Amino acid sequence: MALTPLEVEAIMLSLRVAGWAVLISLPLGIAVAWLLARHRFPGWAVVNGLVHLPLVLPPVVVGFVLLLLLGRQGPLGAWLDDWFGITLAFTWQGAAVAAAVVSFPLMVRAIRLSIEGMDRRLETAARTLGAPPAWVFVSISLPLMAPGVLTGAILAFARCLGEFGATITFVSNIPGETRTLPLALYTYTQVPGGLDGAFRLMVIAIVIAFAALVGSELLARVVRRRLEG
Amino acid sequence: MLTVSARLTRGAFTLDAAFAAEADGVVALFGASGAGKTTLADAIAGLVRPEAGRIALEDRVLFDSETGVNLRPERRRIGYVFQDGRLFPHLSVRGNLLYGHRFAPKDGRYASLERIVTLLGLEALLRRRPGTLSGGERQRVALGRALMAQPELLLMDEPLAALDVPRKAQVIDYIERLRDEIGVPIVFVSHAVDEVARLAGTIVVMAGGRVAAAGPAAEVMARLDLDPLAGIEAAGAVLDATVQRHDAAYGLTELAVAGGILRVPRLRLEPGRSLRVRVRARDVSLATAEPRETSVLNVFRGAVVEIGPRRGASVDVAVDIGARLTARITARSADALGLAPGKEVYALVKSVAVDPASLVQAEQDDA
Numbered sequence: 001m002a003l004t005p006l007e008v009e010a011i012m013l014s015l016r017v018a019g020w021a022v023l024i025s026l027p028l029g030i031a032v033a034w035l036l037a038r039h040r041f042p043g044w045a046v047v048n049g050l051v052h053l054p055l056v057l058p059p060v061v062v063g064f065v066l067l068l069l070l071g072r073q074g075p076l077g078a079w080l081d082d083w084f085g086i087t088l089a090f091t092w093q094g095a096a097v098a099a100a101v102v103s104f105p106l107m108v109r110a111i112r113l114s115i116e117g118m119d120r121r122l123e124t125a126a127r128t129l130g131a132p133p134a135w136v137f138v139s140i141s142l143p144l145m146a147p148g149v150l151t152g153a154i155l156a157f158a159r160c161l162g163e164f165g166a167t168i169t170f171v172s173n174i175p176g177e178t179r180t181l182p183l184a185l186y187t188y189t190q191v192p193g194g195l196d197g198a199f200r201l202m203v204i205a206i207v208i209a210f211a212a213l214v215g216s217e218l219l220a221r222v223v224r225r226r227l228e229g
Numbered sequence: 230m231l232t233v234s235a236r237l238t239r240g241a242f243t244l245d246a247a248f249a250a251e252a253d254g255v256v257a258l259f260g261a262s263g264a265g266k267t268t269l270a271d272a273i274a275g276l277v278r279p280e281a282g283r284i285a286l287e288d289r290v291l292f293d294s295e296t297g298v299n300l301r302p303e304r305r306r307i308g309y310v311f312q313d314g315r316l317f318p319h320l321s322v323r324g325n326l327l328y329g330h331r332f333a334p335k336d337g338r339y340a341s342l343e344r345i346v347t348l349l350g351l352e353a354l355l356r357r358r359p360g361t362l363s364g365g366e367r368q369r370v371a372l373g374r375a376l377m378a379q380p381e382l383l384l385m386d387e388p389l390a391a392l393d394v395p396r397k398a399q400v401i402d403y404i405e406r407l408r409d410e411i412g413v414p415i416v417f418v419s420h421a422v423d424e425v426a427r428l429a430g431t432i433v434v435m436a437g438g439r440v441a442a443a444g445p446a447a448e449v450m451a452r453l454d455l456d457p458l459a460g461i462e463a464a465g466a467v468l469d470a471t472v473q474r475h476d477a478a479y480g481l482t483e484l485a486v487a488g489g490i491l492r493v494p495r496l497r498l499e500p501g502r503s504l505r506v507r508v509r510a511r512d513v514s515l516a517t518a519e520p521r522e523t524s525v526l527n528v529f530r531g532a533v534v535e536i537g538p539r540r541g542a543s544v545d546v547a548v549d550i551g552a553r554l555t556a557r558i559t560a561r562s563a564d565a566l567g568l569a570p571g572k573e574v575y576a577l578v579k580s581v582a583v584d585p586a587s588l589v590q591a592e593q594d595d596a
Contacts, residue, residue: 121315127302128274128309129329129378139328143319227318227360 003200009176010184011204017092017180018160021100022153025107029152030145033111055105063169066098070170094171095178099160106159107152114148115141147223154216158209181205231256231382231414235272235282235292244268244279244438250431252286252382252414255404257429257446259419265438266418270384273416274309275302286382303332308375308413310385314367316359322370323355329378340411345373348410349403365396369403376413383407386418397424404428426450426467426507450507451553465509466555472502481526481580488551492526493583508578510545513556516575517566527578529554533570536563548576 003011036048054062070077071089080086088094118141126136142149164182171178173187185201188194234247244265250256258266271277273284275291278299284292286307291300308329316325326342346352349369359367368388375383385404389397401424408415408428419425425432425446432449434442442449450467468491470484475495482496484506491506498504520528531550538544539560546556546568554576568574 119315121311121313122317124276124302125309125311125315126317126328128276128305128307129374130303130306130332131329132303132332140317 003204004197006175007184007197007201007204010179010181010201011208013092013095013176013179014161014181015208017095017099017163018157020093020096021103021160022107022157024096025100025104025156026149026153029104029107029156030111030142030149033108033115033152036108037112037115051108052105054102059102059163059165060169062102063098063166066094066101066166066170070094070097088171090171090174090178092171092177095163095167095180096160098166098170099163100156102163102166103156103159107156110152110155111145111148114145114151117148118144144227147220147227150216150219150223154212154219158212161205161208161212230285230287231273231416232283232285233269233273235269235279235284237268237272237277237279237281239268242268242438244272246435246438246440247282248433248440248443250433250443253412254430255408255415255417255428256431256433257417257419257425258433258435259422259425259429260435260441262420264420264435266420266435267386268438269435270309270386270416270418273382274307274384275300275305276309289381306379306381308378308380308383310368310371310375310383310388312387312390314359314364314371316362316367316370316374318359320359321355322351322357322359322362325359325370325374326351326355326377328374333377333379340376340379342377345376348406349373363396364392365400368392368396368400372400372403372407376407376411380413383413383415384418385415387420388417389419389421389424401427422465423507426465426505446505447552451547451555465507465512466553468506468508468552468554470504470506472496472498472500472504474500486552488529488531490527491578491583492580494581506583508554508583510555510557512579512583513548513554514577515546515548515556515558515562515566515568516577517572519575520577523577525577526580529576529578531574531576533568533572533574535570536568548574550576554578 032051036044036051067089068074070080072078072081072087077088080088088097122144123136123140126140131139162182163180164186167178167180168183173179173183179187181201181204185198185205188198188201230249231252232249236245242265246265246269258269260266268277272279279292279294281294282292283290283294290298291305292298317328320328326345346355349372351369351373354362354366354370359370362370371388389400392400405428407413417425417428429446431444432446433440434449442452447467447469450465468486470486470491473483473485473490475482480495481492482494484491484493486506493506529550531548531554533546534549534553535547536544537546542559543557544560544563546558546563548554548556556576
């Protein structure tokens with residue numbers, strides 16, 4: 001089952017897009033999960049709703065919103081272009097942003113659960129030992145919520161690998177730039193004689209997804225063992 | 230000097246407590262559960278904020294509602310040993326011990342790691358994780374961790390409550406060592422009269438969110454009006470004693486107390502060592518003539534100081550034998566003997582009744 005260079009390219013691009021998407025959204029995901037889990041403020045329900053919106057919206061709608069906001073003519077897109085020379089529309093970086101937005105609710109949910117399940121009394125104990133709140137967060141809260149962060153990251157990564165609708169709407173289907181694995185598979189199904197390629201990519205997709213799940217389970221076990229001693 | 234006054238309301242519960250105690254040795258916050266002991270301890274540590282009041286340790290003001298001072302917990306330098314230990318599960322024992330060290334002043338008053346580890350017998354545990362420790366080991370690590378932050382006061386909230394009897398005896402022995410060797414002032418929250426009698430120099434009795442009594446341990450323990458607050462079994466007296474000699478043949482130890490010699494079952498303590506003994510009121514009986522041919526070894530001559538209110542069939546009688554003893558006898562006997570303040574009596578204390586938990590040293594090794 002030899003892969004063509006184009007297929008290899010699509011696989012590597014998918015991994016890169018998903019990896020970056022998770023990496024950039026993780027700190028924000030932790031911050032938002034913390035905010036939602038630990039604080040009640042006016043507008044809490046609005047923030048909570050906004051975070052979860054991508055979960056219930058059709059991905060195509062998300063992609064279109066991104067195109068309006070972050071496209072070259074969009075308010076945010078123009079600003080990014082003027083100030084930083086960053087272009088997201090029709091680039092693989094844009095694909096990463098689309099994947100990050102769509103997978104964000106899953107990540108926040110998992111992290112938030114682990115924050116809510118954490119024993120806050122341990123943080124109190126750390127305070128009585130003289131630790132300022134920021135250090136308590138780094139040295140106690142973060143390690144204790146690590147299993148949730150890990151689960152959230154893996155879930156988000158898997159979701160990113162499968163992203164289709166928002167990606168094709170926002171950054172199109174450009175070979176070598178934005179044609180990720182699902183887009184490549186879809187393209188194969190649209191051309192005569194493409195079924196062999198589609199089949200190969202399907203197998204690869206299943207293998208990657210399965211490896212991610214098994215890997216996360218093993219990692220979670222290691223982390224849990226560290227926590228429970 | 231630790232001065233505390235705090236008022237706060239939580240639903241139906243109101244805490245309105247004030248006391249001042251010399252901050253050396255052990256100050257016990259004593260009372261039934263729900264009396265507000267833990268809330269008061271939390272207020273001292275800065276974990277709850279009173280609506281009004283003032284908390285100061287020596288000349289350092291930790292909280293003052295009038296001037297708006299409210300130091301954050303991490304600035305108070307008050308170590309807290311919680312009932313459940315609360316060790317950090319992701320750190321080794323060593324990591325737990327060192328956690329507060331980086332924030333402690335460099336002139337560390339008490340504790341180098343070596344000293345704490347030796348004092349609390351933690352050598353073998355340093356690499357272990359909290360999840361693998363027994364309850365007693367966990368509390369010892371919690372003690373060490375609090376001390377390593379070089380606190381100016383150590384709060385202990387029922388640190389023995391979750392332990393079985395042998396572990397309790399062992400941990401209490403370690404707490405005694407801290408008190409005697411490290412000299413950190415300790416506020417010890419407990420509802421167990423034996424622990425309080427053994428450790429505390431000063432007792433603050435709490436009931437219904439208020440301070441019912443406060444003062445030197447011997448005085449407070451001998452008061453007759455407190456046991457309904459502290460629980461009926463609590464009634465008794467605390468005597469300061471010195472080990473005089475051992476009677477190997479009969480397995481007894483003679484303790485010198487004010488008013489005479491108290492014979493108790495053999496203790497593993499060196500002669501000359503001083504300790505506190507709690508004598509429960511129900512283990513003391515009274516006679517108006519010197520009893521002869523009795524099995525009771527300890528007979529003290531004294532005078533009635535006070536007769537407490539009648540409760541059911543019994544009354545508590547305070548007797549001065551050089552120190553104060555409390556006897557719980559039936560109201561019928563009190564009338565039959567014609568007891569009244571000033572009357573000369575003999576107090577009889579059964580040797581086997583002397584509460585071993587209040588004085589026995591730990592002999593068990595931790596499993």
